[in-house]
Amino acid sequence: MNQEQLVAELQRIVGPKEVIHKPDDLIAYECDGFTIVRARPRAVVFPNNTQQVAAVVKLLHDNGIPFIPRGAGTGLSGGATPINGEVLISLVKMNRLLSVDFKNRTAVVEPGHVNLKLTNAIAHEGYYYAPDPSSGMSCTIGGNVGENAGGPHCLKYGVTSNHVLGVEMVMPDGEIVTLGGAVPDMPGYDLTGLIVGSEGTMGIVTKIVVRILKKPQGVKTVVALYDSVDDASQTVSAVIASGIIPGALEMMDRVAIEGVEAGNYPVGYPKDLAAVLLIELDGLTAGMEAMAEQIVDICRQYHVREVRVAQSDKERTLWWANRKTAFGAMGKISPDYMVQDGVIPRSRLPEVLRRISDISRRSGLRIANVFHAGDGNLHPLILFNSANPGETELAVKVGSEVLQVCADVGGTITGEHGVGIEKQHDMPKIFTQEEIDAQVEIMRVFNPHNLCNPDKLFPKPSRCVEVKRAAHTH
Amino acid sequence: MNQEQLVAELQRIVGPKEVIHKPDDLIAYECDGFTIVRARPRAVVFPNNTQQVAAVVKLLHDNGIPFIPRGAGTGLSGGATPINGEVLISLVKMNRLLSVDFKNRTAVVEPGHVNLKLTNAIAHEGYYYAPDPSSGMSCTIGGNVGENAGGPHCLKYGVTSNHVLGVEMVMPDGEIVTLGGAVPDMPGYDLTGLIVGSEGTMGIVTKIVVRILKKPQGVKTVVALYDSVDDASQTVSAVIASGIIPGALEMMDRVAIEGVEAGNYPVGYPKDLAAVLLIELDGLTAGMEAMAEQIVDICRQYHVREVRVAQSDKERTLWWANRKTAFGAMGKISPDYMVQDGVIPRSRLPEVLRRISDISRRSGLRIANVFHAGDGNLHPLILFNSANPGETELAVKVGSEVLQVCADVGGTITGEHGVGIEKQHDMPKIFTQEEIDAQVEIMRVFNPHNLCNPDKLFPKPSRCVEVKRAAHTH
Numbered sequence: 001m002n003q004e005q006l007v008a009e010l011q012r013i014v015g016p017k018e019v020i021h022k023p024d025d026l027i028a029y030e031c032d033g034f035t036i037v038r039a040r041p042r043a044v045v046f047p048n049n050t051q052q053v054a055a056v057v058k059l060l061h062d063n064g065i066p067f068i069p070r071g072a073g074t075g076l077s078g079g080a081t082p083i084n085g086e087v088l089i090s091l092v093k094m095n096r097l098l099s100v101d102f103k104n105r106t107a108v109v110e111p112g113h114v115n116l117k118l119t120n121a122i123a124h125e126g127y128y129y130a131p132d133p134s135s136g137m138s139c140t141i142g143g144n145v146g147e148n149a150g151g152p153h154c155l156k157y158g159v160t161s162n163h164v165l166g167v168e169m170v171m172p173d174g175e176i177v178t179l180g181g182a183v184p185d186m187p188g189y190d191l192t193g194l195i196v197g198s199e200g201t202m203g204i205v206t207k208i209v210v211r212i213l214k215k216p217q218g219v220k221t222v223v224a225l226y227d228s229v230d231d232a233s234q235t236v237s238a239v240i241a242s243g244i245i246p247g248a249l250e251m252m253d254r255v256a257i258e259g260v261e262a263g264n265y266p267v268g269y270p271k272d273l274a275a276v277l278l279i280e281l282d283g284l285t286a287g288m289e290a291m292a293e294q295i296v297d298i299c300r301q302y303h304v305r306e307v308r309v310a311q312s313d314k315e316r317t318l319w320w321a322n323r324k325t326a327f328g329a330m331g332k333i334s335p336d337y338m339v340q341d342g343v344i345p346r347s348r349l350p351e352v353l354r355r356i357s358d359i360s361r362r363s364g365l366r367i368a369n370v371f372h373a374g375d376g377n378l379h380p381l382i383l384f385n386s387a388n389p390g391e392t393e394l395a396v397k398v399g400s401e402v403l404q405v406c407a408d409v410g411g412t413i414t415g416e417h418g419v420g421i422e423k424q425h426d427m428p429k430i431f432t433q434e435e436i437d438a439q440v441e442i443m444r445v446f447n448p449h450n451l452c453n454p455d456k457l458f459p460k461p462s463r464c465v466e467v468k469r470a471a472h473t474h
Numbered sequence: 475m476n477q478e479q480l481v482a483e484l485q486r487i488v489g490p491k492e493v494i495h496k497p498d499d500l501i502a503y504e505c506d507g508f509t510i511v512r513a514r515p516r517a518v519v520f521p522n523n524t525q526q527v528a529a530v531v532k533l534l535h536d537n538g539i540p541f542i543p544r545g546a547g548t549g550l551s552g553g554a555t556p557i558n559g560e561v562l563i564s565l566v567k568m569n570r571l572l573s574v575d576f577k578n579r580t581a582v583v584e585p586g587h588v589n590l591k592l593t594n595a596i597a598h599e600g601y602y603y604a605p606d607p608s609s610g611m612s613c614t615i616g617g618n619v620g621e622n623a624g625g626p627h628c629l630k631y632g633v634t635s636n637h638v639l640g641v642e643m644v645m646p647d648g649e650i651v652t653l654g655g656a657v658p659d660m661p662g663y664d665l666t667g668l669i670v671g672s673e674g675t676m677g678i679v680t681k682i683v684v685r686i687l688k689k690p691q692g693v694k695t696v697v698a699l700y701d702s703v704d705d706a707s708q709t710v711s712a713v714i715a716s717g718i719i720p721g722a723l724e725m726m727d728r729v730a731i732e733g734v735e736a737g738n739y740p741v742g743y744p745k746d747l748a749a750v751l752l753i754e755l756d757g758l759t760a761g762m763e764a765m766a767e768q769i770v771d772i773c774r775q776y777h778v779r780e781v782r783v784a785q786s787d788k789e790r791t792l793w794w795a796n797r798k799t800a801f802g803a804m805g806k807i808s809p810d811y812m813v814q815d816g817v818i819p820r821s822r823l824p825e826v827l828r829r830i831s832d833i834s835r836r837s838g839l840r841i842a843n844v845f846h847a848g849d850g851n852l853h854p855l856i857l858f859n860s861a862n863p864g865e866t867e868l869a870v871k872v873g874s875e876v877l878q879v880c881a882d883v884g885g886t887i888t889g890e891h892g893v894g895i896e897k898q899h900d901m902p903k904i905f906t907q908e909e910i911d912a913q914v915e916i917m918r919v920f921n922p923h924n925l926c927n928p929d930k931l932f933p934k935p936s937r938c939v940e941v942k943r944a945a946h947t948h
Contacts, residue, residue: 188932191913197661284764287764347575412660412661438920439665442663
């Protein structure tokens with residue numbers, strides 16, 4: 001099928017305006033939030049409903065043309081990058097909130113529904129949607145399902161897979177299936193759980209049944225400033241050991257603080273701090289005061305320099321805005337940066353931070369650490385300058401060394417950003433060949449012709465297609 | 475391979491005493507807790523370690539002999555029943571607690587480790603294992619993994635799949651693999667989640683990494699007595715809507731109360747009650763008093779006859795002992811009973827209870843309702859007398875009608891007891907043929923020769939082997 005025929009057929013299904021195919025218009029779709037690898041898609045198509053998705057997929061399947069589902073393109077591991085010139089099936093027009101059942105605490109959304117809009121739509125009844133990635137204002141729930149997205153509040157409330165009860169999905173041959181449902185723990189195999197986090201390799205999710213939660217009655221946010229990373233890490237362990245499960249427990253180190261203070265929402269943290277902890281309690285107001293005091297006591301026990309409970313909503317909002325813009329703010333202190341994402345057993349935090357600091361010293365690249373400390377999900381930000389010859393490659397190498405440290409201590413190579421193309425060659429750090437083969441076999445059950453997001457997630461002995469590597473500039 | 479050769483080979487692997495093969499000795503292994511269907515296994519083998527499991531499985535695989543993993547045999551859906559005369563691989567000798575990591579809150583157990591023993595082993599440090607099936611004193615964690623077992627406290631803490639981080643498993647060809655790990659949310663597909671609840675059809679789990687939790691600082695238990703099932707149901711909805719998530723929220727109706735009061739732990743509930751709610755708060759003691767008062771207020775709002783907060787540990791323990799023996803206590807008021815297990819959206823509780831009551835009236839069989847009301851997981855107990863001709867068949871039919879009601883309101887046919895052989899023919903009530911086929915294909919990836927627990931979980935066009943149907947007598 002030549003390009004002209006393909007475009008005509010796609011337009012017949014979705015309408016003439018819903019297909020992008022001119023080379024210049026396609027540039028915006030060459031990558032997602034992982035910008036180091038870029039490739040031109042053959043076309044981008046914008047279906048409006050499940051039937052259109054199914055018809056598009058059937059057309060592509062029958063003609064052996066590979067394709068990739070795409071949400072808002074905020075992914076950080078290149079899951080939506082068309083490395084083989086795939087057709088991108090964008091779900092952004094399928095963005096409706098289809099129904100809300102407050103009594104049973106579920107909602108049904110289309111995949112293009114923006115994460116934060118769901119919370120806004122149900123807030124009037126006192127409900128919210130829990131997974132809160134930093135990109136919540138733009139990322140889609142369909143994309144969150146693909147990557148099994150997390151966020152600061154996943155410490156207490158769990159990641160996307162804990163909030164998805166069922167999905168409607170177009171299989172890679174165009175068939176429409178329903179998995180899971182409006183009640184949890186269906187019999188048979190947990191295929192919904194298998195789809196969540198499968199990074200678009202098993203089909204295209206067209207409807208999502210999610211859990212919604214009652215908004216906590218109250219929130220108390222504590223900020224604690226430390227002269228030592230070790231003391232801050234020990235505080236994290238001690239808080240968890242106390243039996244309190246905070247809604248969020250975030251940490252930033254000295255370089256990260258430098259970044260956020262240079263960003264759009266400076267808090268005024270002293271420049272010589274070693275670490276900041278942001279600890280947020282949520283739940284019923286009864287007893288919360290006492291719990292906050294207990295947190296403050298623990299901070300003091302570990303030599304906190306200064307500890308403060310937010311005195312107003314404004315103060316709390318500023319602390320969070322400061323934290324949530326940490327990635328972007330790195331652009332203020334470095335020409336380029338690369339976000340890493342690893343998970344470690346919480347108790348190894350001090351050791352891992354020391355080893356990351358060693359890697360930084362040896363390589364000469366600065367590394368900022370911003371992370372969900374409560375669940376051991378690190379986000380080292382590797383700062384570099386792509387204008388310096390070889391420095392991009394060095395940053396990639398440093399990222400891989402950081403992941404090796406995570407794997408060495410019994411952790412894993414991605415917490416919430418996915419594998420995509422960024423980490424497909426790191427998978428052997430934590431899986432044997434047999435374990436990878438088993439996963440590929442499972443994928444083949446859904447995707448036997450490997451047309452749906454091919455050549456992602458798993459290491460390839462050799463890449464089918466050469467991809468253009470470009471620096472990640474801000 | 476003839477029987478003599480098989481026994482000799484098995485004995486060579488596990489030792490002569492670890493194989494049961496004489497017909498009389500095999501009688502005890504003809505069924506699990508689902509006693510309506512019985513069949514004689516070819517042999518029962520008791521491996522001591524993973525290598526022995528792998529060697530046994532390889533032997534059976536290479537000779538085309540089907541086999542089934544078995545825990546304590548407390549399953550309620552016939553998952554461990556050797557309907558094809560399979561070899562049973564009992565994991566009860568592999569019952570060690572291999573390690574505990576309090577700091578990272580994980581423990582590693584062998585599959586034969588008894589559920590409650592884990593909690594007892596870690597209680598001295600203030601920790602416990604959350605999933606609490608009523609059979610906790612005897613059921614094994616390996617069996618819990620197979621069935622994705624629940625329990626009263628799963629309302630707040632989630633079922634087994636929420637507490638298993640990884641497994642070591644012997645594949646149906648004898649290969650040993652590791653899935654998941656000690657940190658949550660591994661990249662790649664969630665194969666651990668797929669194994670949990672797969673009812674022994676994908677392999678034999680030989681090690682389990684579980685989450686352990688800090689014991690709640692305090693507990694408050696409220697019992698509420700109602701003159702109307704509707705009022706009790708409304709209370710359940712109102713409690714959940716208030717934002718309080720109790721550790722457990724249990725309900726029993728009039729027939730169930732008659733049963734538990736005739737059992738070993740009578741509380742002294744009045745005989746004319748329509749329903750009892752058992753509501754348990756757990757967590758930090760700060761604020762718990764106020765929360766209990768709020769619960770009491772809600773009960774009053776829905777016309778509770780009497781409501782009481784437990785005044786001592788002894789009182790609380792009695793209430794729970796009374797509730798936990800509900801299934802067994804039915805034996806005191808009926809010669810036979812059959813436990814059903816369905817899930818419904820919480821808001822449909824009053825309607826579903828009315829429809830179950832209609833089914834009871836029409837069939838002439840009494841039905842007791844005991845259930846995890848908070849998460850809509852019903853356990854209707856169908857009372858019958860197998861000595862009356864046709865009554866066993868009628869009870870089976872009534873059970874199926876009850877499941878149809880659950881399916882009709884958007885629920886499902888099993889919450890925590892599994893499908894096994896009991897409900898394999900009910901699967902089409904909630905899955906299309908395509909959805910079942912997809913699951914069978916997934917199973918085949920792990921179990922291509924269908925040797926590992928064959929002919930369970932999915933409906934068969936026709937049974938391969940005739941099974942003896944016998945009544946379930948107590």
